[in-house]
Amino acid sequence: MNQPAGKNLCHRRSTCRLCGGNKLTLVLKLAPTPPANAFVSRDELDKPQALFPLDVFFCESCRHVQLLDVVDPSVLFENYVYVSGTSPSFVAHFQNYAKGILDQFKPAPGSLVVDIGSNDGTLLRFFQQAGMKVLGVDPARNIAEEATRTGIPTRAAFFSPKLAAEIRAQDGAASVITGNNVFAHIDNLGAIVEGIRTLLAPDGVFVFEVSYLVDVFEKTLFDTIYHEHLDYHSVKPLVPFFNRLGMELIEAVRVGSHGGSLHGIAQLKGGPHPVGKSVAEAIANEEKLGLDRPETFHQFGRNINSLKTDLGKLLRELKAKGKKIAGFGAPAKATTLMYHFEIGPDLIDFIVDDSPLKQNLFTPGYHVPVVPSSVMYERKPDYVLILAWNFAAQIMKSHKAYTKAGGHFIVPIPQLEVH
Numbered sequence: 001m002n003q004p005a006g007k008n009l010c011h012r013r014s015t016c017r018l019c020g021g022n023k024l025t026l027v028l029k030l031a032p033t034p035p036a037n038a039f040v041s042r043d044e045l046d047k048p049q050a051l052f053p054l055d056v057f058f059c060e061s062c063r064h065v066q067l068l069d070v071v072d073p074s075v076l077f078e079n080y081v082y083v084s085g086t087s088p089s090f091v092a093h094f095q096n097y098a099k100g101i102l103d104q105f106k107p108a109p110g111s112l113v114v115d116i117g118s119n120d121g122t123l124l125r126f127f128q129q130a131g132m133k134v135l136g137v138d139p140a141r142n143i144a145e146e147a148t149r150t151g152i153p154t155r156a157a158f159f160s161p162k163l164a165a166e167i168r169a170q171d172g173a174a175s176v177i178t179g180n181n182v183f184a185h186i187d188n189l190g191a192i193v194e195g196i197r198t199l200l201a202p203d204g205v206f207v208f209e210v211s212y213l214v215d216v217f218e219k220t221l222f223d224t225i226y227h228e229h230l231d232y233h234s235v236k237p238l239v240p241f242f243n244r245l246g247m248e249l250i251e252a253v254r255v256g257s258h259g260g261s262l263h264g265i266a267q268l269k270g271g272p273h274p275v276g277k278s279v280a281e282a283i284a285n286e287e288k289l290g291l292d293r294p295e296t297f298h299q300f301g302r303n304i305n306s307l308k309t310d311l312g313k314l315l316r317e318l319k320a321k322g323k324k325i326a327g328f329g330a331p332a333k334a335t336t337l338m339y340h341f342e343i344g345p346d347l348i349d350f351i352v353d354d355s356p357l358k359q360n361l362f363t364p365g366y367h368v369p370v371v372p373s374s375v376m377y378e379r380k381p382d383y384v385l386i387l388a389w390n391f392a393a394q395i396m397k398s399h400k401a402y403t404k405a406g407g408h409f410i411v412p413i414p415q416l417e418v419h
């Protein structure tokens with residue numbers, strides 16, 4: 001039950017989100033999808049779900065890789081299945097993150113730390129424990145209220161230049177501003193940076209983490225391309241971007257979070273901190289990989305399409321032999337993979353997922369049912385295609401009983417493998 005996108009739900013911008021340039025080249029055309037997180041309940045199966053273009057563009061001026069089709073946030077987050085960021089590895093990452101900033105920049109006790117998109121306040125709590133004054137900003141009212149109740153004051157709002165001015169008037173300038181995974185989600189990035197500039201103390205730093213294009217490219221994470229992620233950042237275009245807006249990138253380091261991220265630090269232009277060599281090193285590596293050339297992404301697309309051909313052929317052959325196939329894992333990125341590889345209910349009967357939040361829902365658009373992994377042992381499909389393929393090793397290890405009983409796992413990426 002799909003219908004083409006209504007024009008009012010999505011608009012295509014005509015300029016680069018970082019430099020404003022208009023020489024934009026289409027480098028990767030993925031199949032249009034519904035919003036990647038728009039899982040639906042049984043009651044909503046009759047409701048049509050709109051598909052939106054998933055075209056990746058390369059800016060010939062600054063080399064930034066991005067989507068130009070911007071889906072209305074009210075559509076993207078309508079059926080959002082909220083997953084709290086409080087897994088132990090995530091908490092440990094934030095603990096190191098806070099410690100790293102405190103060690104490097106040594107803000108005085110009582111200095112203001114503001115986190116944009118602060119969620120449940122996990123990161124700010126570590127700054128608070130170190131004696132800093134903290135303030136969260138998060139548009140989700142229920143999350144902001146809960147964080148405030150547990151001792152992390154949080155404003156339920158979108159970060160903007162106006163809000164930044166209000167905070168500065170009320171609480172003073174911020175020594176540290178953090179923003180994690182917000183830099184890829186917002187169409188008007190310039191306004192965010194303007195707000196940061198308004199709020200930041202003269203010696204303050206803005207620290208951000210965002211998925212890194214180098215990881216998307218090296219690990220074939222093409223399925224992390226979906227409408228919520230408007231930008232696929234690399235360091236080279238970010239340097240002139242910050243510069244144009246009165247700021248300066250001073251560190252750019254690769255970290256492991258979210259499958260591979262960029263940890264960047266910026267200060268006000270002319271600020272007191274030296275530019276670390278990490279910035280030039282990151283750019284040199286990106287150039288070595290060819291991420292500053294459109295041809296690299298054309299080739300990336302050809303590789304993805306050859307994986308699609310091989311997997312499609314395998315699945316259709318298995319179906320022709322009467323084999324039963326299921327899927328494993330229903331992360332948001334499975335939507336991109338399923339649509340681009342054309343894997344719908346004609347090929348897979350159901351998907352198992354260990355998250356209770358996804359169970360008993362149906363996948364966006366294709367409406368494949370998502371059920372607990374116990375169903376895999378009851379219905380005994382001959383093959384299970386691992387859609388959460390970045391966890392393939394872990395999944396196969398946890399479900400040896402399935403392969404021992406004669407079942408097979410299919411890993412689609414980075415190479416097609418049958419186990």
Ligand SMILES: [Zn+2]
Nearest residue numbers: 016019059062
């Ligand atoms: Zn650009």
